[in-house]
Amino acid sequence: MAKYTFPMPDIGEGITEAEIVNWYKKVGDRIEEDEEFVDMMTDKATMPLESPVTGTILEVAGEVGDMVAIGAPLIVVEVEGEVPDEAETADEDEAPAPKAPEVEKRIEVETPDASDQVDAAKAAPEPAPTPAPDPAVSSSKVLATPAVRKRAKELGIDLAQVKPHEDGRIRHADLDSFISYSGGYSGSAPARADEQIKVIGLRKRIAENMAAAKRNIPHFTYVEECDVTELENTRTQLNANKGDKPKLTMLPLLISAICKTLPDFPMINARFDDEAKVVTRHGSVHLGMATMTDNGLMVPVIRDAQAKNLWQLANEIGRLAEAARSGSAKSEELSGSTLTVTSLGPLGGVATTPVINRPEVAIIGPNRIVERPMFVTGPDGVERVEKRKLMNISISCDHRVVDGYDAAAFVQEVKKKIEAPATILAG
Template identity: 75%
Template sequence: MAKFTFNMPDVGEGVAEAEIVEWHVKVGDTVSEDQHLVDVMTDKATIDIESPVDGKVLEIAGQVGDTIAVGSMLLVIEVEGEVEDAPEPAPAPKAEVVAERIEVETSGASDANDALDADPEPEPLPAPTPAPEPRHEAKVLASPAVRQRARDLGIDLAQVKPAEDGRIRHGDLDQFLAYNAGGGFAAAGRARADETIKVIGLRKRIAQNMAASKRQIPHFSYVEECDVTELERMRAQLNSARGDKPKLTMLPLLIAAICKTLPDFPMINARYDDEANVVTRHGAVHLGMATQTDNGLMVPVIRDAQSRNIWQLAREIVRLADAARDGSAKSEELSGSTLTITSLGPLGGVATTPVINRPEVAIIGPNRIIERPMFVPDGMGGERIEKRKLMNISISCDHRVVDGYDAASFVQQLKKLIEAPALLLAN
């Protein structure tokens, strides 16, 4: 028998270290070649690291939340036969991207894909099943954060029935806890146990990036009300004749309006390298789309949004949002944005002040659509009261780069396109 030292592999160009997100083995476990050992997060991806050998785990490098340098010891495994005393760092293992990098996992926003075409009221949580059926632990689907929380609470995930698609989420744990608090539903107002949750992985990166953005960027926000009655009417007409094209939400129409407005306001579609003191005004619009996932907020990027029509935008929005949620998004699909759009969907409220996706210099936040009586021209020189659909557009800007006048002018020009949507389809 011999000891094999498995060093932290090279998991990407320019990556010097990675954070331990979740161990799948412990000291004393027997492992086989290609077995999943540990999840680590770099600044580019969360990666599954697999064993290069068969053997028994004798030592592991650290605990969840610790940072391990590339080339340093990750595990020591007892193997049969002889191995070199000081093996070279193992090559990069077969890796599956679980939750790709967020360049700045941006504002406290929700899924932009569902943002503006959702039902006015959020759906209620499904009721828990009173007699959960046990399932084999190997088939339980849950994110690392959900698994860690379940371990902290002493919950066997095999006893928790997921609400949808077979994956257990935090809401399912909440329902399980509520039902089992007293043999049934907990009484209204009943206190629940305090929780201590270590901030690791994607949530840690979100916290760091949000703190850096607010610490280094002097934000200012501007909000304007837009009448989207005609835009909504056009959207309905286009959907009624879409054939096999994807269903249009409000989002691709807003993106089209943004891309049509940006050429006159190049300071909005920019990135600021504050260390080099250089602002790059981008010609192409690589639009980040804040998307809520089980692992946290991600920002997949619509490349060259200015070159896509509304149907192509709609298809790309769905594809990227699905990839972000199921962990199949590639690194290049989650970096390089020049401007971000974010929304809280049906929870959007009257106005938001989103946090800038650093090093970008602006972020746009459409809010909830509401219906309200408005005075409109009656065509005879007077006015009449009419029910209209209204939506506020919020923008936050980096005041080091964007002046208030420029931000307001940009939104006012954007408003003209939104309120006269036929112009969106004009060349």
């Protein structure tokens, strides 16, 4: 028997260490050649690593959440037979770090800086329980993660009784709502005990970036009310004649209005290097789109948003949101944004104060659309009361780079375009 030491591979891109986010194997387990044994997260991606040998695991580098330097031992395996020529044994003093095997970059971890941001397509009304179970539907047919199924089993809850999100999947929040609306579920299982959850992986990155943004950036937020009645009418007309094009939400129209306004306000579409004290004003709009996923908040990026029409924007919004949620988004699709838009959709509230996606200098948050009576002057010059659709737009800016007047002027120009939809469609 020989011992084989598998070091943390050099994955390039200047990465010096990676975080252990999930062990598939433990000391004493048998491992097969090409079998995945750990997920490692860098500042760029989460990737699984595979064993080049078959044997029994003797040592592992640490626990979930620990950092491992490039080249440091990750696992030691007692190999059955001879160690492959390219493998290094544990008895050798120096083991050069091999290049990483061909692996799929599953989850990009450049994260936004506000836990209160979710994608409009993901948000849904607060779920309520189904009053009575459908005997034809069993828990096994319900869409839910293993963790949710385990918790439901512990609580004695039939998942068929729980109303899922609009995407059909049941999450922990849906279980909580079921219990709350049931006035305290009286299943056979005992009350759920307190639990401690270690903050690791993407959640750890979000926490670090949020703290860094609030610590380093002097935020200010400006909110303006916009009349989106005509914009909604325009959207309805476009959707009625869309053919095989994707259905338009409010977001493509808002993004188009933003992109048409930014050339006159270059300091909004910028990134600030704190250390070098250099602001880079970008000509192209690489728009970050805050998206809530099962793994945490992510920001897929619409490249050159200013060059896309409404239908192209709608396609990209749908494609990137799905890629982020499924974990299939590529590294370049989840980094390099110059400005971020975040929306809570139907949960948007009256106003939000989003936290900037550092090193950007601004973030824009449309809020919920509401209907209210308003005084409107008609073409005949007569003032009358009409029911109008209104939406607040919030913008948070880095006060080191963006002055309050500039932020207000920018939003006022976006408002003009929103309230006159022809200006969005022109050009």
